[in-house]
Amino acid sequence: MKEPAVHLESDVDASLVTLTVDGAWDRALWKQTTERLNKCLAEHPEALIVDLSWLDDPGAVSAPTWMAAQRKAAAMTPPVQLALCIPPDLPLADRMQRLGARHYLPVYARVRQARVAIAGRLPLTERLKATLPPEPDSPSIARNLVSDACLAWDRVELLHPSRAVMSELVTNAIEHARTEATVVVSLRGAGVHLSVADGVTAPPRLLRMSRVRRDQPLDEHGWGLHMVDALAVAWGSLPTSTGKVVWATLQPPATHKRQPRNGTPRLPSSVRNDGPTGPR
Known part of the structure; x- marks a missing residue:
């Protein structure tokens, strides 16, 4: 049986980062994912794509984690563009489409589509x-x-x-x-x-x-x-x-507002305390 994994990969200029979550959604994977989300947002990229194509979450119970990450990304200065990649046949895709429409969290079927869409929304940076x-x-x-x-x-x-x-x-x-x-x-x-x-x-x-x-x-x-x-x-x-x-x-x-060393920003308490079986 394949072990759950969370993989982080950046572009060479650290402007766009892709986080891939692979495995069955349980408390261990939730904890690992939250830690990686914290690290990624601490790096403050221009955009973050969360690839959930290989996430096994038939009950869509991971939804609060992605919504909390979106709130944190949007609150940063400047905001971090966040997008999800979920195949449309998965239950999580339907739930995140409904939740994301109210909170400006786009959902795409493939990473390639997300990259193209996000590139069009990013400001023209010198x-x-x-x-x-x-x-x-x-x-x-x-x-x-x-x-x-x-x-x-x-x-x-x-x-x-x-x-x-x-x-x-x-x-x-x-x-x-x-x-x-x-x-x-x-x-x-x-x-x-x-x-x-x-x-x-x-x-x-x-x-x-x-x-x-x-x-x-x-x-x-x-x-x-x-x-x-x-x-x-x-x-x-x-x-x-x-x-x-x-x-x-x-x-x-x-x-100049120096970022804290030896630690990273934490996601909201609703994510830290709910875990993989939090409120739907």
Whole structure:
């Protein structure tokens, strides 16, 4: 018997994420799904597609989970576009069509249809993109891309911190992934969104810094991500079809609201407490 699974996959610029739920809906799968939804919304993509094509839920009891996720996505600033993919012959499709029509939660038969529809609803975002080899001059090229973006979009106050963050993300990809990297700089409201996608699945980790010892050389290994953590209002990583994407968002000081570390936003209590057999 196949084990239930929840799979998360992002585009290379972390703008659209697909979450696939596979298996029989029970408390264990509900808990796993809720945790992944929390993680995904904490990453604050532009859009989230929840693929329920392989979910076994004949009683449609999972409906409150998807409605709660939609409410949370809509309440974020800027809102996250959320869509469901459910084959029309499943009982859950009929129930979500009725519920979603009142709460602006679209339901599609296939992921491909959802991607096309969502792409048409997303705002036209300014983006600069480059594909860089794992070579020593790639961080410099990425920094210049950030400079061009910040000057073109009148985000001069973010130019130097964004260059520093992008440099560390690209350097980290070169040192650890050693694969070609896709670098994207996007305009996100008053701030900028940086992403670096590489060909290795292992996510980056914040390392505990070594203690300074008298008469010993300073070990600077691991300082890069600590600087990213200090300069960005939020940062993280998501799996992609070919590896992972590491992203960071920077905002001007006047709008700087730092996201909490070592935790993610939680879904509303109605989802946390109801479980897979909550109110229908």
